[in-house]
Amino acid sequence: MVENFDTEYIYAILTSIACGAIVGVEREYKNKSAGFRTVILITLGATLFTLASKMGKISDDRIAANIVTGIGFLGAGVIYQGKFSIQGLTTAAVIWTMAAIGMWVGFGQYLGGILLSCGMVVILSLFQKLETYLATLYFSRTLYITFKDNSVEHLRTFEQFLETHEVEHVRKGIAKDDNKLLVVFEVSGKRKKLRVLNESILQLEYVYSFRNI
Numbered sequence: 001m002v003e004n005f006d007t008e009y010i011y012a013i014l015t016s017i018a019c020g021a022i023v024g025v026e027r028e029y030k031n032k033s034a035g036f037r038t039v040i041l042i043t044l045g046a047t048l049f050t051l052a053s054k055m056g057k058i059s060d061d062r063i064a065a066n067i068v069t070g071i072g073f074l075g076a077g078v079i080y081q082g083k084f085s086i087q088g089l090t091t092a093a094v095i096w097t098m099a100a101i102g103m104w105v106g107f108g109q110y111l112g113g114i115l116l117s118c119g120m121v122v123i124l125s126l127f128q129k130l131e132t133y134l135a136t137l138y139f140s141r142t143l144y145i146t147f148k149d150n151s152v153e154h155l156r157t158f159e160q161f162l163e164t165h166e167v168e169h170v171r172k173g174i175a176k177d178d179n180k181l182l183v184v185f186e187v188s189g190k191r192k193k194l195r196v197l198n199e200s201i202l203q204l205e206y207v208y209s210f211r212n213i
Contacts, residue, residue: 008108009051016047016105019117023098026121027091033078034091042074042095043102050106064103071099094120140188142172144211145201147181154206155183161204162187165197180208 020040028036046067053063075092097120105113147154155174162169167189175182187194201210 011110012047012051012105012108013044015110015113016043016102019043019101019105019113020098022114022117023094023120023124026124027094032091032094033088034095039094039098042071043098043105046071046099046102047106050103054106067099067103071096090124094124136191138188139191139194140186141194142213143185143187143201144213145183145185146177146208146210147183148206148208150176150179150181152181155181157206158183158204161200162197165193165200167193167197 017040020043021036023043024036024039027034027039034042049063049067075095078088078091078095098117101113101116101120104116145158147158159169159171162185167187169185169187171183172186173184187197198212201207
C-alpha cells in the first residue's frame with residue numbers, strides 16, 4: 001500500500017516536471033523572465049503542495065486557495081509599467097496557469113496535465129501570430145501631444161493633420177502647462193498607417209514633444 005502511494009507521488013512529480021518543461025522551453029526560447037527553470041519550479045511547487053495536502057489530510061479547497069494566493073505574488077512581480085505599455089501580463093498568466101496544471105497533476109490527472117501543457121504552447125506560439133495579424137487590421141494607441149505654445153490654432157491644425165492620415169481620432173483631454181498646450185488623443189486604424197503617422201509627427205515644427213502608448 002505504501003509502495004503504491006510512493007510510486008504515485010513519483011509519477012506526479014515527474015509528470016509535473018515534464019509539463020513545466022514543455023511550456024518552459026517555449027518561454028526560454030522567447031527569452032521571457034519566467035523561463036525554463038522557473039516554469040518547471042512553479043509547476044512542481046504546485047504539485048508538491050497538492051501532494052502534501054493529501055499526505056496531511058488537509059482539505060483540498062484550503063491548499064488550493066493558498067497556492068493561488070502564493071502564485072498571485074509571483075505574477076504581480078513580473079508585471080511592470082514599461083515606457084510605452086504595461087509589460088509582463090502574458091508571463092503572469094503563464095505562471096498562474098502552470099500552477100493550475102501542477103495542481104491537476106497533483107490530483108492524479110497526468111494525461112490532462114500533459115495535454116494542457118501542449119495546449120499552452122499552441123496558445124503562446126500560434127495564437128501570437130494570429131494576434132499580430134489582427135493588430136495589422138485594427139490598432140489603437142493613445143497620443144500625448146505637447147505643442148510649443150498654448151495656441152489653439154496648433155490644435156486645429158493637428159486635428160486636420162490626423163484627418164489627412166486617415167486614422168480615427170478622439171480627443172480625450174486638454175490642458176495647459178508652462179505656457180504649452182497638452183492634448184491627449186486616442187487614435188485607431190491599421191498598424192501601418194499609425195506607424196506612418198508617428199513618423200510624420202516627428203516632422204511637425206509646432207509639436208514640442210509626443211508620446212505614443
